[in-house]
Amino acid sequence: MRSMVEKCGLGMLLVFLAGAGCTTIGAEEKDPWEAFNRPVYAFNEKLDEYVATPLARGYQKITPAPVDRGVTRFFANLEDVQIGLNNLLQFKFTQALSDVGRFGINSTLGILGFLDVATGMGLEKHEEDFGQTLGKWGFSSGPYLVLPVIGPSSVRDAVGFAGDWVVNPIYTQIDSATISWSLYGVRYVDRRADLLKASRVLESAALDPYSFVRDSYMQRREHLILDGNLPETEEDDFFVE
Incomplete structure (x- = not known):
């Protein structure tokens, strides 16, 4: 079982960040913490490099x-x-049922998920998290926030990260902290290996990688929360009087 200190710490983080995430801010104030974010971004870059x-x-x-x-x-x-849990919280019942089916099939026929049998059976992979769920229920993103090691986020998504952490089977089903952290470490390295090519593209394409990552992250999060149904922007029509 997880220690009470660990659980209380996560609980306090959720309460603190949730209160901050309720603040509504304008588009021009999305990165008011840039003076803090840039050094953390630089630290993350050095950690990534070395x-x-x-x-x-x-x-x-x-x-x-x-x-x-x-x-x-x-x-x-x-x-x-x-x-699946986040789809359920967003009342996307069909997708939630599909997620449950995916997990059950891939955990058995797919040998603990090492094989993706479910996709071939028509159960597509979805992309939902607690940060998106909060966004669906009207929580503002809050300021852009760069977290040590974790990387680009926002106040709302930091809450979401903590929420997703406590329902992940690695956290809930494994009592050994050594095994849990080892699995998190393997997942981190595996994901970084999958992104090696993407990092080279970023280095060559962006004059200011920090701004590029920030803007891309915020746009992508909005796209995910709205399920791709972005609102149309009004444009002046010079041909209509």
Whole structure:
């Protein structure tokens, strides 16, 4: 069982961030904490350069491609638990049922998720999290926030991250902290290995990587929360009197 200190700490984080996330801000104030965010971003970049990237490259070098894909699918299968819960909280009952089906099929026929059998059966993968759920229920994103190690976020998504953490099977079903943190470490390295090509594109494409990451993140989060149904922007029509 998790210690009371650990549970209380997560609870206090949720309460604090939820209260801050209720504040409504204008578009021009999305990054009022830039003076804090940029040093954290720089720290994350150095951590990535000297720790995460070498580990990811080593992992990719020694891990056969089929095993690498299987590890990615294993963690994606565990995420279907929280995805299904968030679809349920958003009243997307059909998608929630599909997520439950995916998890059940891939955990059994797919050998704990190392094989993605469910997709071939027509049960598509969804992308939902608690931050999106809060957005669906009207919570403002709050200021943009760069978290140490975790990376780009917002006040609302920081709450969402904590919420998703406490329902993830790695946290709820494994009593050993050593095993839990080992699994989180493997997931982190596996994800970083999958993004090695993307990081090279970012380095060559963006004059200011910080701003590029911030703007891309905020736009993507809005797209996810609205399920791609972005509101149309009004444009002046010079041909209509």
